[in-house]
Amino acid sequence: MRPEPVFPALQPAAPFDRCERAAVYKAIETRRDVRDQFRPDPLPDDLVMRLLRAAHAAPSVGFMQPWNFILVRSPTVRERAWQAFSRANEDAAALFPPERRDLYRSLKLEGIRKAPLSICVTCDPDRAGPVVLGRTHNPRMDVYSTVCAVQNLWLAARAEGVGVGWVSIFEETDVRAILGIPERIEIVAWLCLGYVDELYCDPELAVKGWRQRLPLEDLIFEDGWRDNP
Numbered sequence: 001m002r003p004e005p006v007f008p009a010l011q012p013a014a015p016f017d018r019c020e021r022a023a024v025y026k027a028i029e030t031r032r033d034v035r036d037q038f039r040p041d042p043l044p045d046d047l048v049m050r051l052l053r054a055a056h057a058a059p060s061v062g063f064m065q066p067w068n069f070i071l072v073r074s075p076t077v078r079e080r081a082w083q084a085f086s087r088a089n090e091d092a093a094a095l096f097p098p099e100r101r102d103l104y105r106s107l108k109l110e111g112i113r114k115a116p117l118s119i120c121v122t123c124d125p126d127r128a129g130p131v132v133l134g135r136t137h138n139p140r141m142d143v144y145s146t147v148c149a150v151q152n153l154w155l156a157a158r159a160e161g162v163g164v165g166w167v168s169i170f171e172e173t174d175v176r177a178i179l180g181i182p183e184r185i186e187i188v189a190w191l192c193l194g195y196v197d198e199l200y201c202d203p204e205l206a207v208k209g210w211r212q213r214l215p216l217e218d219l220i221f222e223d224g225w226r227d228n229p
């Protein structure tokens, strides 16, 4: 007997309707990096799972899905992470020219202790063996994939009324030691999560005079690189 032909499952690719489109753009445009506005109440487990499913639906090179998500709820562990941040942030301040240093020091750049949940997102370069479809000529593709997962989570969180703040001012060795992450695993993001009642309309760094949004037109080139005039 001949085997039944297998048809791939397809879904319609029609554009979303007007409200659905508006919802997608609303999430993109109103998403913010949150440092200070976190409410202390814990996020329900089913909500956290929805965010993680959104992250896990991200594209990845060779479909390798290199990510892991380390959920950090323990105040003791978060306190250790905050101390690591504080040390790194002191070093960071010294790197800026003196006229920027005071403004830098005045910025709030983390919500590690205030947010009830932190998620450390990591990348396992060995997840799909040594030779990965699409990573053959650029080893960073697995990390790029992991960043796609972070962005999915960030947008889903916006839709759920959950604020997310990315903290990257750490010595990597500190985060590794605090969470027991092996050497071969890459640490991609420390995210702080919690409910928020309000969000800045514009990036906080713009509001506080650190740096403004660039005109999009200046960033688009046609048919090749163009040096700034």
Ligand SMILES: Cc1cc2c(cc1C)N(C[C@H](O)[C@H](O)[C@H](O)COP(=O)(O)O)c1[nH]c(=O)[nH]c(=O)c1N2
Binding pocket: 031, 032, 033, 034, 035, 108, 109, 110, 166, 167, 168, 169, 202, 203, 204, 205
């Ligand atoms: C890879 C990476 C790393 C960091 C960030 C982002 C990304 C993508 N951002 C957040 C960043 O400051 C913010 O996204 C921009 O200022 C734009 O603001 P909105 O995200 O639009 O609110 C960030 N913010 C912060 O307060 N402390 C930090 O250490 C970091 N690190």
